[in-house]
Amino acid sequence: MPPLVPPFTLDTAIAKVRVAEDGWNSRDPHRVSLVYTEDSRWRNRAEFPTGRPEIVEFLTRKWAKEKEYRLIKELWAFEGNRIAVRFAYEWHDAGGSWYRSYGNENWEFDTAGLMQRRFASINDxxxxxxxxKFHWTLGRRPDDHPGLSDLGL
Known part of the structure; x- marks a missing residue:
């Protein structure tokens, strides 16, 4: 596989999305933060983290609240140094209530392939x-587990 840097091809965009999904399914805020630029800017619901330390803090809070988090991402569109994805993830709160969160993300990358901007819109x-619908052992989604389109999502 060629390096996952812009300009993206269909194959590298699909691979970049899967790498992102795998990282988020690790639920390791420090690991996830390393794929973003030092000054990466986000919009996630009503929060606007900027830079890796704020991303780590945001993800730490997120995964403390969202128990048994399992995520699937799917490529929606790409061009040059930008990728759009749609995603869904399932989780439960501390009281045991389950949720499926749906959303779209727009990503912009620098020349080294680090994400410099991430804009997410999410509904629960x-x-x-x-x-x-997401039944796998916590961590990376198995290659044979259906994706969003296959699940009718």
């Missing part, structure tokens, strides 16, 4: 435990 849907 309360679900029953029996409605869950």
């Amino acid at each position: 849907l309360a679900i029953e435990a029996g409605e869950r």
Whole structure:
């Protein structure tokens, strides 16, 4: 596989999305922060973290709240140094209530392939435990687990 740097091709954009999904499914804020530039700017719901330390703090809080987090990302579009994805993730809160969160992200990368901007729009849907669709051991989604389109999401 060629380096995952812009300008992206279909193959490198798909690979970049999967690498991002794998990182987020690790739920390791420090590991995840390393794929962003030192001064990366985000919009995530109503929060606007800037730079790796704020990203780490944000993700630490996120994953303390969102228990058993499992995420699937899917390429939506790409051009040059930008990629758009859609995603869904399932999680439960401290009280055991389950949610599926849906969203879209727009990403912009520097020439080294680090993400310098991430803009996310997300909606949460309360679900029953029996409605869950993401069933794998915590961590990386297995290659044979269906993606969003395959699951009808």
